[in-house]
Amino acid sequence: MEFAEFIKTPQVDNVILRRPFRKPVEGTLCVMGHHLILSSRQTNKEELVLLHSNVDSVEKRLVGSGGTLYLHCKDFSILQLEIPSAEDCLNIGSSIEQLSNIDDTSIKYPFFFRANFEVMEDGWQAFLPENEISRFKECADEWRLSYINKDYKVCPSYPHAVVVPKTIDDETLLKVAQFRQHGRFPVLSYYHRDSKAVLLRSSQPLTGTNGRRCKDDERLVNSVLGIGRRGYIVDTRTYSAAKAAQSKGGGYELEAHYPQWKRIHQPIERRQVFQESLIKLIEACADTSATTDKWLSKLESSNWLSHVKDILTCACLVAQCIDKDAASVLIHGADGHDTTLQVTSLVQVILDHDCRTFTGFEALIEREWLQAGHHFGMRCAKSAFAFTKNRQESPVFLLFLDCVWQIWQQFPCSFEFSEEFLITICEHAYSSQFGTFLCNNEMERKELKLSSKTVSLWSYLNRPEVLERYLNPLYDPNPAVIWPTVAPQSLELWPGMYQRSYLDKSKKREKWTEIAKICEYDKELRSKVNKLRRQLASLEREALSAGVIIPVGLDTDMNE
Template structure:
């Protein structure tokens, strides 16, 4: 994960570069070999002279002197590179480069005007930060990283449908889109009403934007209510009707005898009406008589992009304390988070009460994905596990065609592209809000969410590349790149929430109130070292203390296991073990006291070697109560 931190013992020379910095990514190539005369204009520490390296994956800066500051920026996180100053610039540090990042940072480097250093660095940085604009491959296609697990096997559609209890007598699996001819932005395997024929599906596709027909995302195992996703109907200004589409939605309603089908249109009413002018629209009461239409008032990608831009302005580089609350309010970021969460709660509540729902926005790949995935997270505890969450992202976001390439701009120099928008970031923010309100309900921790966002930009993995499954297949993505889940699942301990408690039937209803929502400071303001130092919560501090205590106990246990096997040693070791466990109990009573009681009983009941070893084995079992902390 990219970082801005003090660090020593790195990059003694260009020849030691890969080894000392720990850059062992296979496929990484050094493009600028340690240019020395460069100054990083740090907003927190002032002008810092140092050395810069640029590879085909990252920009790396290390300052000179005793207080070392390190910048580590994946090139995929760079949105814009501009030259600062000209030949006539005379001010101090007024000649150099300005770099705008997608991860809330802006970087400024000053260079000497003599020679061609700025030109050389600019050209190399511009070329490798935006490879697709220069006929080059994204780094994910060059990387040859190896992991213990193949993350591309995380999501298997048929297995996930079977887990949900599908197919049923009301719902069937369709392979009509196997060659992407029905809808080129949908996955190949779809779940549709049992009574709907393949011919019906093709007719409905003509009346839905981008041919994104209503298909099942999730089914409630008890009441059989479903979440169905799609795009807007092509009603237009003339108010066109389509009998096939109307009958198809009636089949969805009948599947669990829902009195009325609820259609959640994510857009504000006025936007949905405006879409009629371009051939879109919404389901009218006359045509869909057994349906209730609800508008959720979530704004479009352009509004979200501007909101994030305002948020970035107030969090980086400096946070203005005097007007912080009013400045945050002016961004409307938390208001948008509230509306997305509120919409998902309404979806989850309807389904939980036995009513089937249809969810759409305009094209069904932005706000629709936010709503369906968040509602499924609330309803289904499986998606709140580490691997279940990966399945949720693969299913609702990646396979159903959220336009990651367009929204993020991977490898593209056109930073002003109007298709860019933080829709997925907004979703992850909503997930974070839920983890704050339900700290024991999620198996994964905040670190996972941040790693996902960092690699959303980095282009190190193939997971978030391209706009849809058909394009990924044509580019052989799974064969030529590594999945992010390969990294995550090869070191799951880094992403586990130590306070997780499994509750399989619990439905989560977060409070979508401005009083209960928070700015995700750990993510949005993480580059400010002053803010970061203030953010260590009591829970985090306790977590670190327990980690240290666990390590101490492991060490002591190893010493006992390796000690002399004589009877006197057994008594000595038992006493030492009891003394240590009493110490542990003092620091972590709920956990260590159980360990102490169990070990104390066994070590003093028996004295021979076999029983002492048995005691240590039992102690080791009880140690698992500490091990989960990791």
């Protein structure tokens, strides 16, 4: 495919770019194969470099002899381009629409991007299952790494290696995979060092209307419990939805066959509902003329914060079972690669302080989303502005990040990274020069050889000069479990994500810069005080050894 066939007007002069909270810029607009570039006429500087893949929808308005393009982006920003000629306006709008909807992954920009920085650490190799299993070294006697899926034939959406009980051989795993939806048999997601309980994830069992059972599945699930210990199976569907799934061949675990497990239904809406909710939310944010009552009504009717509450509630329930009750948990919905991953990820953010650091959070996304087979290619193909017939798109990952932000808001000192770090990851999930979030699973990424043909996002982010931009100045390492509240008054709309085109964030950035300076000054001051304390203590020891009497009142207390 040649990109040139989509570009009828490659360059236009005297185009005016308007963006919220920034001065208009006049310049030359160029339509490239992957980018839209506008260079200023005054400074000859590139004022806009926009990936076509970031454009969700294009709105064209013709006025007189010219026209205006409104580019609604997947990151919820809105750009306005005033073009002198109506014909050029229509041509460029048509080009952007076609170039932003190319389905062939192999010709997307990450395959053409060449890093203009030194790659210090290959992000593709940073979080392999073989490396991550070291996190579970405390239970190495009970769990092992299985390569039964090395050719992706057992489960196309699983990685090449998974952690399973040592007592279960690969032949048994093969039988269990045939009993679970899409072959997603139960695997280890997290081991809690304090309580010795584990978190498993899978897809629904294929019990059907006849109550089919699989003794190998029962043996695998029961093998993670010790003698006399009980566990919980948390189903993210309502009981009626799980019951209805039986008529389609799915279903749930019958407690008669899993006597050590108690089944709990903690419902979370399905992905289709999430997409409709996001569209309503962004429409509400765009209505800047709404009264307070109307705004609150629109926000409530979108149900977005209700979804956030449901996901957090489920995650807190699972975390409580693991930490307080020392009970192992198996979690699944239907397919196991959407709401299941939201919950397993958030449980680890709550329980494991390592997941609240830069590399720990990146490893979490790799383990629980990329390697676990979340369909980024389909779910993030479109955002809130595009009305398409393809019903596969859904803000599942965005909702997870929103939940993390809610916890971040409640525990601002417990996260090493800032709000901007979460926003940046979300932006790259929808549109990026890096290959990390391309495709739907590890198998597809291997087929397209992403690790050798594209650059990993983690290779870019994990450079010290980049991480410094996202450092939370209030961070104070907290090894304890953190328990977020899900009370309605505790949950907020994320303005930095959804209202970036309507709220000026410059003042907030200035305040965070001031906070960072104060924290840095405080660190320097503490360092100097500690140095003086050490010097004074040394002088005291020398004086005492020399027999010198120290005057009363002279001590090392320098807190004032």
